[in-house]
Amino acid sequence: MDQFDENILTMLKRDARISVSELAKQVNLSRSAVTARMKKLENEGVILGYHANIVKPDKAVVIKAYLALKFDTSSSTKHCESYAAHIYQIEGIKWSHAISGETDMMLYVETSTMEQLNNIRNELHDIPELYQLTTHTVLTEFFNTLHHD
The missing domain is CATH 3.30.70.920 (Lrp/AsnC effector binding domain/regulation of amino acid metabolism (RAM) domain)
Structure with a gap:
């Protein structure tokens, strides 16, 4: 895992609903590179899911x-x-x-x-x-x- 992966994870922790386009812009990578990295992190079990924390x-x-x-x-x-x-x-x-x-x-x-x-x-x-x-x-x-x- 490199700095790009760390940045992707940081952004996803802040907002799991962030678009891949916005995420790519924030971490200075292409959309396809971000998508590939996210898929890799999911396959490795680093990303287990995307959640909304809801409190009524x-x-x-x-x-x-x-x-x-x-x-x-x-x-x-x-x-x-x-x-x-x-x-x-x-x-x-x-x-x-x-x-x-x-x-x-x-x-x-x-x-x-x-x-x-x-x-x-x-x-x-x-x-x-x-x-x-x-x-x-x-x-x-x-x-x-x-x-x-």
Whole structure:
């Protein structure tokens, strides 16, 4: 792979829909040379496909938060797993973990509005044994190695 191939790949990463004519002009090669190079990169498995990354505005995740839950289990035999089935049904909650320490359960939530986050909090407050709910809103995500839906 030479500098021309690198430039072609850079341009395609920016805009997978760029025309071969425009791509040829940008990298200073003929259309046939660019077409041949793209075909070669496809055959070698360097280019696996051409994609459009689409986010529907109404489905865009803007708010991410962690919710720390504490339950009053002194008067009940319920444990975290008994709450999990109910919590699983609440849209926007992506994962739930029972954890050690002062907090009983940690939830991770993704919503598109603050109102939806507040609705989740209100639904959780309906759990009779819940006595404390602390919200930690994500300000910056530095990296994430987990795969999302």
